[in-house]
Amino acid sequence: MTEVAEIDARKAEFAPLFEPLEIGGRTAHNRIMQAPMSVSYGNADGSVSAKEIEHYGRRAQGGVGVVITENFAVNLAGRQMPLQTVISDEHLPGLRRLADEVHRHGSLAVVQIVHSGRYAGPWDEYERRRRLAPSAVPFELMPGRTVTPQEMTDEEIEESIEAFVHAAQVCERAGFDGVDVHAAQGFLISGFLSPRANHRTDQWGGSFENRVRFALEVVRRITAGTGPDFIVGVHLLSDELIEDGWTIDDAVRLAPLLEAAGAHFLFAIPATFETLRLPANQGLLNREGYALADSKALAGAVSIPVIANGRLGGPADMVNAMTEYNASAVALARAIFVDPDWPRKVAAGASESIRACPCDPPRCLRTQLTGSICGHWPPSAQSRGHLGYDEQKRVNLASDES
Numbered sequence: 186m187t188e189v190a191e192i193d194a195r196k197a198e199f200a201p202l203f204e205p206l207e208i209g210g211r212t213a214h215n216r217i218m219q220a221p222m223s224v225s226y227g228n229a230d231g232s233v234s235a236k237e238i239e240h241y242g243r244r245a246q247g248g249v250g251v252v253i254t255e256n257f258a259v260n261l262a263g264r265q266m267p268l269q270t271v272i273s274d275e276h277l278p279g280l281r282r283l284a285d286e287v288h289r290h291g292s293l294a295v296v297q298i299v300h301s302g303r304y305a306g307p308w309d310e311y312e313r314r315r316r317l318a319p320s321a322v323p324f325e326l327m328p329g330r331t332v333t334p335q336e337m338t339d340e341e342i343e344e345s346i347e348a349f350v351h352a353a354q355v356c357e358r359a360g361f362d363g364v365d366v367h368a369a370q371g372f373l374i375s376g377f378l379s380p381r382a383n384h385r386t387d388q389w390g391g392s393f394e395n396r397v398r399f400a401l402e403v404v405r406r407i408t409a410g411t412g413p414d415f416i417v418g419v420h421l422l423s424d425e426l427i428e429d430g431w432t433i434d435d436a437v438r439l440a441p442l443l444e445a446a447g448a449h450f451l452f453a454i455p456a457t458f459e460t461l462r463l464p465a466n467q468g469l470l471n472r473e474g475y476a477l478a479d480s481k482a483l484a485g486a487v488s489i490p491v492i493a494n495g496r497l498g499g500p501a502d503m504v505n506a507m508t509e510y511n512a513s514a515v516a517l518a519r520a521i522f523v524d525p526d527w528p529r530k531v532a533a534g535a536s537e538s539i540r541a542c543p544c545d546p547p548r549c550l551r552t553q554l555t556g557s558i559c560g561h562w563p564p565s566a567q568s569r570g571h572l573g574y575d576e577q578k579r580v581n582l583a584s585d586e587s
């Protein structure tokens with residue numbers, strides 16, 4: 186085969202990734218998403234920084250159809266990391282600049298919204314503040330440090346649901362296309378789902394119907410409180426991967442209820458920070474296609490798009506995730522962090538020039554509290570600590586460090 190014929194063959198093979206995707210009332214220009222990945226480039230006061238705008242703008246410029254930001258906190262009580270963006274009316278101007286910059290490059294812009302619940306930070310203040318959880322169940326915050334969060338009052342539950350709604354409305358006003366509700370990894374909403382973390386005996390705990398109430402209320406009230414074509418997705422805990430925990434059967438049961446509540450897309454996210462430490466689950470995030478079986482199970486239960494995610498491999502594996510695992514689209518976190526031009530290169534039939542993850546040990550995880558960098562970036566990009574690409578492609582933006 187000639188070189189040109191080879192490029193054409195690759196383009197044809199990967200064409201399914203580049204078909205438009207309807208999500209809610211909006212259209213993504215392709216089926217490749219930036220998966221949420223906390224890079225912690227935000228300002229300490231919770232506002233959006235120029236660095237953050239540049240980072241996400243660069244990912245949009247690289248060709249993803251949808252940029253989902255890292256998790257932004259719905260309020261201060263739900264913030265986990267010191268440089269995590271906090272959604273508020275005061276931070277609207279920076280949020281607007283972020284949405285505009287992603288749109289300038291043709292991608293849909295979606296904010297992941299989180300209340301980190303029992304994982305709220307800063308951790309050195311753990312004993313001095315209320316850490317909200319459905320129940321006061323001790324857990325290992327980090328290896329060797331077991332802590333006990335506080336059981337939420339009825340008022341705190343109501344305030345937290347409303348914080349999600351208000352955050353979604355601020356994002357809508359800022360011009361974002363939607364929000365992605367974080368109901369996984371052990372954060373607040375997934376805490377309510379889990380029979381291990383939720384020991385309540387009121388309407389928020391006990392039966393399946395009571396444990397899913399918080400998640401459904403959040404989705405219902407956001408869809409009721411935002412415009413008809415505003416996208417609402419859910420990162421759903423698919424399986425806690427521990428005895429007596431939330432299971433994939435529970436997630437399959439909840440998925441159509443989320444759809445009925447107004448959700449427009451779902452991600453299947455197995456394990457929590459805590460259960461990832463169990464010997465059986467160690468290294469899960471590095472196993473190829475580790476969430477695909479759960480993703481397929483959810484796709485069988487709903488008619489909204491289910492997005493495949495989790496160490497998906499190369500573009501051929503991603504087409505396979507769509508055909509064999511019924512995913513409507515694929516989401517990449519680390520791959521797009523290493524090489525923002527991943528989509529463009531694949532579209533051009535130049536997948537061999539993709540700069541590859543993984544690195545060992547992963548620097549992106551180790552530097553999360555101070556701003557992530559990637560061991561596979563060129564030295565110039567590493568020293569800058571963000572963006573992840575050469576200077577010529579740098580997008581120059583008005584400074585907004587305040």
Ligand SMILES: Cc1cc2nc3c(=O)[nH]c(=O)nc-3n(C[C@H](O)[C@H](O)[C@H](O)COP(=O)(O)O)c2cc1C
Binds near residue numbers: 220367497518550553
């Ligand atoms: C450094 C880092 C930060 C992450 N932050 C988030 C986050 O803010 N929200 C979220 O839902 N997932 C987060 N994830 C998980 C990713 O979205 C994704 O599910 C996981 O990395 C597997 O996908 P990948 O193989 O494409 O990286 C993070 C992952 C990494 C490596």
